[in-house]
Each structure stands twice: as C-alpha cells, then as structure tokens.
Amino acid sequence: MKIMQIAPEERLPNLLQDAERYGYPNLMVNLPRYRCPHCGEYTVFSVPEPNASPIPAGIRAQFDALTDRRSPYEQGVSDFLCRVCAVPVRVVYQINEFQMASYRYFAEAVFETAT
Numbered sequence: 534m535k536i537m538q539i540a541p542e543e544r545l546p547n548l549l550q551d552a553e554r555y556g557y558p559n560l561m562v563n564l565p566r567y568r569c570p571h572c573g574e575y576t577v578f579s580v581p582e583p584n585a586s587p588i589p590a591g592i593r594a595q596f597d598a599l600t601d602r603r604s605p606y607e608q609g610v611s612d613f614l615c616r617v618c619a620v621p622v623r624v625v626y627q628i629n630e631f632q633m634a635s636y637r638y639f640a641e642a643v644f645e646t647a648t
C-alpha cells in the first residue's frame with residue numbers, strides 16, 4: 534500500500550482558523566477534525582493519542598517507518614480510521630508544555646494511504 538505524507542493544513546481544516554484566533558500556526562485545539570480525501574467526510578480525533586491504535590499492523594508499520602519518532606514527551610501520534618470509509622490516518626504532532634502540566638499540540642504531518 535502506498536503511503537502519502539501530507540501537510541497538516543491540507544487535511545485539518547481547523548488549523549488555519551485556529552492559527553488566526555490563537556496566534557500559533559498548526560496549533561490543534563479541542564477536537565481537531567480531519568477531512569478525508571477518499572470520501573470527503575470529516576472525522577474528529579483526539580490528542581493526546583488514545584492508547585490503542587485501530588490501524589492494522591502492516592499499515593501501522595509503514596507509518597512508523599516514515600514517522601521520525603522523538604521522545605514521547607516531545608511528540609505524539611494519533612492513529613484513527615475515517616469514520617465513513619475507514620481508511621487509516623496518522624497525525625503526528627509536537628507536544629509543548631507551556632506551563633507545568635499544561636500542553637499545546639502542534640500538527641507536524643499527516644500520513645494516509647494514497648487515494
């Protein structure tokens with residue numbers, strides 16, 4: 534299966550409006566949304582990452598090979614499936630602790646299967 538790396542603003546429509554509102558490019562606030570290029574529908578996903586990835590192991594291994602993993606304190610991934618057509622998606626984000634135990638999450642990359 535061919536995997537594509539996509540710029541976050543191409544798939545996460547809240548990023549641009551949130552950047553304007555909060556003054557940080559690529560900041561993900563509550564309930565970020567992903568727009569699926571296969572079916573055109575939106576899926577809400579959560580950060581920080583849920584415990585178990587719903588992505589099949591073979592595709593997850595391909596995503597892992599392309600994800601430049603850093604410390605889990607600096608970077609997270611959210612794996613989810615499009616809620617309509619179930620294509621696997623990974624959003625990679627930077628974790629920034631801006632106060633004690635208060636975090637901001639900045640989208641870095643989106644991985645998905647080719648259309």
Ligand SMILES: [Zn+2]
Pocket residue numbers: 569570571572573574615616617618619620
């Ligand atoms: Zn879809």
